[in-house]
Amino acid sequence: MKTLIIYTSQTGFTKRYAEWLAEKMGGDLLDLKDAQKKNMDFFENYDAICYGGWAMAGSLVKAKWFLEKATNWKNKRLAVFCVGASPNDNPDVDVFLQNVITEEQRKYIKVFYCQGGINYEKMKTPSRIVMKMFVSALKNKKDATEKEKAMAEKMASSYDISDIKYIEPIVMYIGEKDNEKAV
Ligand SMILES: Cc1cc2nc3c(=O)[nH]c(=O)nc-3n(C[C@H](O)[C@H](O)[C@H](O)COP(=O)(O)O)c2cc1C
The missing domain is CATH 3.40.50.360 (Flavodoxin domain)
Incomplete structure (x- = not known):
């Protein structure tokens, strides 16, 4: 093949x-x-x-x-x-x-x-800005579930x-x- x-x-x-x-x-x-x-x-x-x-x-x-x-x-x-x-x-x-x-x-x-995963160091600036906004929105979501809170925490840095x-x-x-x- x-x-x-x-x-x-x-x-x-x-x-x-x-x-x-x-x-x-x-x-x-x-x-x-x-x-x-x-x-x-x-x-x-x-x-x-x-x-x-x-x-x-x-x-x-x-x-x-x-x-x-x-x-x-x-x-x-x-x-x-x-x-x-x-x-x-x-x-x-x-x-x-x-x-x-x-x-x-x-x-x-x-x-x-x-x-x-996420690699903020290699990410282009527009992508980094969007990701940071997404993470911040998730963190501040009023009725965020425990899973969403944990995800927001994880996504705040590279992994x-x-x-x-x-x-x-x-x-x-x-x-x-x-x-x-x-x-
Ligand atoms: C603006 C933006 C939006 C993203 N949206 C999603 C998404 O909807 N779902 C997801 O699992 N990952 C999302 N990601 C994460 C990327 O898909 C992930 O970092 C991927 O590993 C990048 O692949 P690459 O290293 O080949 O560029 C997003 C990343 C950026 C920068």
Whole structure:
């Protein structure tokens, strides 16, 4: 299975997951900006293509390019992996994953989530400002639950909850021999 991993990353978590995936699957790795410069013939060499992006305010950053191209790649194994600051078991993650692609796209693309973290040192200033505002709003929320308070506390500084184990479901999906479609 010749595999290509395309990713976009601001602070490095998505890049790290993309590198782990490429290493584990012996696949090729391409930053989204470089992928966008390739002509369509380039992608024909691949049996599987994964796109990785990070979560921003409930949507997946720069997913549009991949989702548009994917309509021509339905004969390939296709996956989207989303990286965010929320832990995998946060119920918001399920809601987020439901909205990342449409029901139609779900017929030929499988979506995964990998918990990443927050790195304020590498974050661009506008992102840092938005994050600080979000954390402060959460902290000051009148009827905040204990979970929300704990989350606000955690999100006030950088943290890293990424782990290579979260690539396993993606590796299994891409590696499956039969090409049955995602459900
Ligand atoms: C403006 C902004 C909005 C964000 N929104 C979300 C979100 O809705 N859900 C989430 O889990 N993480 C959210 N994050 C956190 C990032 O997705 C997280 O830090 C991710 O690991 C960044 O990936 P990267 O290192 O590849 O850039 C947000 C970060 C920023 C800067």
